[in-house]
Amino acid sequence: ELLQESVIMNKIKSVITGKMIGFLNRQAKRDPAKYESFYREFGRFIRVGLVTTESQTEREDLAKLLRFESSKEEKGVLVSLDQYMERAAEGQKQIYYLSCPNREMALESPYFETLQQNDIEVLFTYNKEDD
Numbered sequence: 001e002l003l004q005e006s007v008i009m010n011k012i013k014s015v016i017t018g019k020m021i022g023f024l025n026r027q028a029k030r031d032p033a034k035y036e037s038f039y040r041e042f043g044r045f046i047r048v049g050l051v052t053t054e055s056q057t058e059r060e061d062l063a064k065l066l067r068f069e070s071s072k073e074e075k076g077v078l079v080s081l082d083q084y085m086e087r088a089a090e091g092q093k094q095i096y097y098l099s100c101p102n103r104e105m106a107l108e109s110p111y112f113e114t115l116q117q118n119d120i121e122v123l124f125t126y127n128k129e130d131d
Contacts, residue, residue, distance in 0.1 A: 068123040
């Protein structure tokens with residue numbers, strides 16, 4: 001009976017998680033400004049969910065919800081990974097990011113300087129969960 005309950009509980013968890021991720025993805029497309037406000041408040045939980053889930057599908061769906069500051073945008077403007085890849089140079093498959101405590105330190109990094117000289121957009125991550 002415990003095994004059956006565990007299987008049932010896992011299925012319920014999977015369905016609820018999938019529905020919630022789907023809802024958030026629709027909201028992000030429907031009203032980007034409202035989603036950005038939500039993300040600024042609760043983005044930490046999305047990032048934690050991304051690294052703790054065992055499901056590759058959930059991981060990919062959660063990644064679509066992530067937002068980051070970019071070297072090609074003003075301070076405070078967030079972009080999605082899809083937006084980043086749409087602007088990437090033809091043939092670029094890598095996502096370049098720099099993890100620093102703040103934007104100012106990221107802009108002063110010698111790593112960023114090299115990428116900037118090659119006109120490569122860099123995402124900035126400021127949170128411990130992003131490492």
